[in-house]
Amino acid sequence: MPDKKWIPQPKKPRTPIPEQKPEERRRNFKEVALGYTPELAIEEAYRCLQCKTPTCIDGCPVGIDIPGFIRDIGEGRFEDAYYTLKKYNSLPAVCGRVCPQEDQCEEVCILGKKFKPVAIGRLERFAADWFMESGKTEDFKLEPPTGKKVAIIGSGPSGLTCAGELAKKGHKVVIFEALHKPGGVLVYGIPEFRLPKKIVEIEVENLRKMGVEIKTSAIIGKLFTIDELLEEEGFDAVFIGTGAGLPYFMGIKGENLNGVYSANEFLTRVNLMKAYMFPEADTPVKIGKKVAVIGGGNTAMDAIRTALRLGAEEAYIVYRRSEAELPAREEEIHHAKEEGVIFQLLTNPVEILGDENGWVRALKCVKMKLGEPDDSGRRRPIPIEGSEFEFPVDTVILAIGQGPNPLIQETQPDIEVKKWGIIKIDESGKTSKKGVFAGGDIVTGGATVILAMGQGKKAAQTIDKYLQSGEW
Amino acid sequence: MYLIKEIKEIAPKIKKMVIDAPLLAKKHKAGQFVMVINTEKGERIPLTIADKNPEKGEITLIFQEVGKSTIEMGLRKAGEHLFDIVGPLGKPTHIENYGTVVCIGGGVGTAPLYPIAKKMKEEGNYIITILGARNKDLFILEKEMEDISDEFYQTTDDGTKGRHGLVTDELQNLIDSGKKIDLVLAIGPAIMMKFVSLLTKKYNLPTMVSLNSIMVDGTGMCGACRVSVGGVTKFVCVDGPEFDGHQVDFDELMKRQAMYKDLEEKALKKLLEELKEKEPCGGHHAR
Ligand SMILES: Cc1cc2nc3c(=O)[nH]c(=O)nc-3n(C[C@H](O)[C@H](O)[C@H](O)COP(=O)(O)OP(=O)(O)OC[C@H]3O[C@@H](n4cnc5c(N)ncnc54)[C@H](O)[C@@H]3O)c2cc1C
Numbered sequence: 169m170p171d172k173k174w175i176p177q178p179k180k181p182r183t184p185i186p187e188q189k190p191e192e193r194r195r196n197f198k199e200v201a202l203g204y205t206p207e208l209a210i211e212e213a214y215r216c217l218q219c220k221t222p223t224c225i226d227g228c229p230v231g232i233d234i235p236g237f238i239r240d241i242g243e244g245r246f247e248d249a250y251y252t253l254k255k256y257n258s259l260p261a262v263c264g265r266v267c268p269q270e271d272q273c274e275e276v277c278i279l280g281k282k283f284k285p286v287a288i289g290r291l292e293r294f295a296a297d298w299f300m301e302s303g304k305t306e307d308f309k310l311e312p313p314t315g316k317k318v319a320i321i322g323s324g325p326s327g328l329t330c331a332g333e334l335a336k337k338g339h340k341v342v343i344f345e346a347l348h349k350p351g352g353v354l355v356y357g358i359p360e361f362r363l364p365k366k367i368v369e370i371e372v373e374n375l376r377k378m379g380v381e382i383k384t385s386a387i388i389g390k391l392f393t394i395d396e397l398l399e400e401e402g403f404d405a406v407f408i409g410t411g412a413g414l415p416y417f418m419g420i421k422g423e424n425l426n427g428v429y430s431a432n433e434f435l436t437r438v439n440l441m442k443a444y445m446f447p448e449a450d451t452p453v454k455i456g457k458k459v460a461v462i463g464g465g466n467t468a469m470d471a472i473r474t475a476l477r478l479g480a481e482e483a484y485i486v487y488r489r490s491e492a493e494l495p496a497r498e499e500e501i502h503h504a505k506e507e508g509v510i511f512q513l514l515t516n517p518v519e520i521l522g523d524e525n526g527w528v529r530a531l532k533c534v535k536m537k538l539g540e541p542d543d544s545g546r547r548r549p550i551p552i553e554g555s556e557f558e559f560p561v562d563t564v565i566l567a568i569g570q571g572p573n574p575l576i577q578e579t580q581p582d583i584e585v586k587k588w589g590i591i592k593i594d595e596s597g598k599t600s601k602k603g604v605f606a607g608g609d610i611v612t613g614g615a616t617v618i619l620a621m622g623q624g625k626k627a628a629q630t631i632d633k634y635l636q637s638g639e640w
Numbered sequence: 641m642y643l644i645k646e647i648k649e650i651a652p653k654i655k656k657m658v659i660d661a662p663l664l665a666k667k668h669k670a671g672q673f674v675m676v677i678n679t680e681k682g683e684r685i686p687l688t689i690a691d692k693n694p695e696k697g698e699i700t701l702i703f704q705e706v707g708k709s710t711i712e713m714g715l716r717k718a719g720e721h722l723f724d725i726v727g728p729l730g731k732p733t734h735i736e737n738y739g740t741v742v743c744i745g746g747g748v749g750t751a752p753l754y755p756i757a758k759k760m761k762e763e764g765n766y767i768i769t770i771l772g773a774r775n776k777d778l779f780i781l782e783k784e785m786e787d788i789s790d791e792f793y794q795t796t797d798d799g800t801k802g803r804h805g806l807v808t809d810e811l812q813n814l815i816d817s818g819k820k821i822d823l824v825l826a827i828g829p830a831i832m833m834k835f836v837s838l839l840t841k842k843y844n845l846p847t848m849v850s851l852n853s854i855m856v857d858g859t860g861m862c863g864a865c866r867v868s869v870g871g872v873t874k875f876v877c878v879d880g881p882e883f884d885g886h887q888v889d890f891d892e893l894m895k896r897q898a899m900y901k902d903l904e905e906k907a908l909k910k911l912l913e914e915l916k917e918k919e920p921c922g923g924h925h926a927r
Pocket residue numbers: 266267268321322323324325326327344345346347351352353354357358386387388389409410411412413435466467468470497573575576607608609610614615616617618620
């Protein structure tokens with residue numbers, strides 16, 4: 169409980185987070201931001217006004233008691249801060265690093281009206297890191313076994329969260345993961361310099377300690393269908409958290425040339441398969457001197473900054489709208505610029521040109537201008553006639569979005585899907601099939617870690633109710 | 641971890657490996673493949689399940705030692721464990737009674753061909769097999785294929801066994817003899833499948849090929865394996881590996897297969913040097 173009087177210091181400038189210098193970090197895979205020390209964290213915490221009606225909480229997709237955990241930090245009770253966070257968010261060390269805070273809690277922080285908002289994300293990260301580094305073992309508070317068994321398909325943030333919540337309720341949980349390492353995008357997509365893999369490993373280990381069984385290299389739809397899980401393998405419920413892992417291509421000429429990657433392939437080679445260690449690790453990756461990434465989201469930033477770290481001499485982001493519409497986290501755009509990435513904005517590729525041996529030699533692009541806002545509320549890019557130009561590059565990485573992997577839907581046609589194969593759920597997380605639930609990118613299309621976790625948690629509550637009552 | 645029960649050289653640089661994998665043996669259907677990870681730092685290697693024994697819980701892989709990963713895998717011993725295997729992947733072959741099926745296997749392509757041919761035979765098809773190799777020592781599964789075939793032909797580049805020539809020569813011969821052919825199934829190097837497809841196109845013979853593009857995950861999440869089929873991009877690992885041979889852009893496939901040539905050579909050289917250091921007296925692995 170708060171003991172001292174809280175005297176906020178909102179006028180103090182937002183406490184900067186120590187970072188590796190751009191010249192150094194652009195060639196290594198170590199984490200960019202180094203994290204607050206306890207002193208810096210307390211300093212930043214005291215900027216918080218401890219509002220009576222805290223708007224930040226409304227901005228948080230899982231409704232974390234933000235002033236609560238900030239007060240814990242300010243008063244030096246770091247362990248309390250950790251447990252406050254954990255009540256709402258099962259992966260605070262991850263979210264503190266990758267959430268788009270500037271569009272969520274920090275966007276609506278009262279302080280932001282006059283000054284800079286409280287650095288909520290950095291404080292979240294601090295509390296989580298402090299706990300992990302303290303060597304303390306987490307108190308999971310597991311309820312007695314219920315004898316019920318739940319299968320979780322996919323080990324991304326939605327699956328991990330759903331698994332943890334159900335294990336706490338005493339249910340037996342088995343995660344089936346297609347890849348050979350658990351974590352979903354957190355391990356194969358988001359690079360080490362933004363999210364150290366050690367953190368994901370610790371979270372996965374915590375689940376194991378809670379009794380969750382994790383079967384890797386187990387593809388549902390191939391090894392077992394969902395019907396088989398329910399009817400033959402003894403599961404009482406199934407949660408689908410298979411994400412949006414299907415890379416989209418643009419459908420322009422030259423996409424199958426050598427030197428063209430989907431961001432998923434490029435990042436998977438480097439992150440999951442450790443191609444940066446080639447030939448010590450067996451999987452190779454090809455990186456040229458001039459690399460262009462098409463797209464402006466987090467995936468695009470991750471791909472181009474990875475290319476830099478693998479030795480690219482010139483690194484470009486090619487994006488068809490303007491800077492204001494870039495969907496990536498602000499911090500990533502800022503970091504990319506500091507590291508020397510050049511932004512070719514209002515530019516759209518119309519063809520990839522190859523040489524006689526089938527390798528990329530250039531991008532043919534057209535200049536764009538912005539028109540009226542489209543469905544997404546962003547201004548629609550319109551090609552400028554006669555503005556075509558050639559842009560010499562030797563590697564092209566497409567980061568224009570991903571869709572749901574169709575495997576589950578193909579093998580289980582009785583689960584209703586919407587446009588693009590997105591699985592349909594009701595507000596509680598139920599699919600159209602009895603005993604089957606879903607959440608995360610498979611129901612939203614590519615979204616965010618925190619939304620996936622929120623849905624995993626929501627579905628877990630519904631599953632728990634279903635298991636207790638048997639009512640659908 | 642998967643136990644290697646048996647490993648044997650069945651032709652120069654071609655190894656057969658029997659692995660304890662009960663679930664895969666039970667779930668596999670003809671035409672499907674697995675991704676094998678040899679060691680923790682290993683790459684994911686796509687290999688077809690060449691045979692299985694669900695009662696014993698075993699699958700058989702047959703692989704040619706062409707580069708670092710397959711050579712290293714070939715050095716493993718019975719009793720050791722493979723780091724991981726994932727599968728069964730890809731669409732199973734559509735098997736029915738077509739009538740007369742010509743099964744063409746080139747080199748190690750006979751390994752993926754065998755389980756499909758066997759199933760085709762069980763469905764009541766008349767099986768004509770043509771196996772091709774550079775010389776007589778390089779054939780694999782000769783007896784197994786002959787056993788399930790109604791007619792059996794072999795060709796070698798150097799004339800040391802069967803017809804002196806290519807599988808397409810034997811196929812041309814069959815076509816010329818006026819035999820009614822309902823389906824041609826060709827599995828082997830891309831160049832062989834290309835020329836088989838060009839030939840059968842002239843005579844409008846339905847032709848199925850099984851593509852071996854470079855893969856990473858094998859589950860449809862990266863697009864490394866993409867090929868143009870009828871002008872549309874397809875993922876071999878989930879849409880295939882079998883496609884209509886008349887629609888495949890083989891030239892693109894071959895270019896893409898060579899994408900990592902320089903790096904593969906580098907990795908191979910490093911491996912051979914390491915092996916030499918281990919066996920200073922010029923051991924049998926120095927190639
Ligand atoms: C490169 C990149 C960077 C990103 N950066 C950010 C960021 O900074 N901030 C942010 O909030 N969000 C970011 N995102 C988005 C975020 O990662 C996703 O929204 C989130 O991971 C979705 O979680 P999920 O649990 O739904 O699925 P995923 O994380 O996609 O996990 C799904 C898992 O299911 C497995 N699977 C799929 N099919 C099967 C099957 N049939 N059987 C068994 N397993 C299966 C997959 O292998 C995968 O491991 C990024 C995404 C990418 C690709």
